[in-house]
Amino acid sequence: DVKVTQSSRYLVKRTGEKVFLECVQDMDHENMFWYRQDPGLGLRLIYFSYDVKMKEKGDIPEGYSVSREKKERFSLILESASTNQTSMYLCASSLASGRAQNEQYFGPGTRLTVT
Amino acid sequence: AQSVTQLGSHVSVSEGALVLLRCNYSSSVPPYLFWYVQYPNQGLQLLLKYTTGATLVKGINGFEAEFKKSETSFHLTKPSAHMSDAAEYFCAVIHTGGFKTIFGAGTRLFVKA
Secondary structure (H helix, E strand, C coil): CCCEEECCCEEEECCCCCEEEEEEECCCCCEEEEEEEECCCEEEEEEEECCCCCCEECCCCCCEEEEEEECCEEEEEECCCCHHHCEEEEEEEECCECCECCCCEECCCEEEEEC | CCEEEEECCEEEEECCCCEEEEEEEECCCCCEEEEEEECCCCCEEEEEEECCCCCEEECHHHCEEEEEHHHCEEEEEECCCCHHHCEEEEEEEECCCCCCCEECCCEEEEEEC
8 A cells, every 4th residue: 555644634834934844655666646636726746746846836835845856755845834834735746657557555644833 | 727627515415426526627638647645734745647548447445537638638437425434625737747746726525414
């Protein structure tokens, strides 16, 4: 079974803090993704990575950065947390395009509250 | 721009009744199609997917979906709802050769006893 784990289920941070969300997958997937999920808005893609050290902006990258130094690990960084970044953050992984029909495997999510 | 539309942000059914969750996509080329389910305080998990071949796809927990190219639809059905089906359901598409998934806004299913 594919397993995607996220470092925290719940996190509370103060405005202006630097926040790190970690994601690890154990199935040697090439692609990894960070989404945020808000009521009524569904999932919105923040960043994705298709290889080590490679990253692409998603639909809402402002205020976020990412790091992928190892294939299994994809980190999301909030450089200076703000209250409008309070949300559920979901990490996902998938096989490379062309190798499978690219269903994504999701972690359990991190509910971040910025006060 | 590619898009996925789920009709109805909330659907309520009685236990034992038919479940029908609607999904339409915009695309000139048939994409890969997915339904995911999210139970409270959990991540998403795959229910079923359509890639090629048979247009009626069966998934886990008794769900199935039919790809209708002429209608650009991929509606999710289950003949008889169970209380444990209460969750949020997301329709999603990936276009052939791509890896970016486009998700619908989700439909929350309520099941009444």
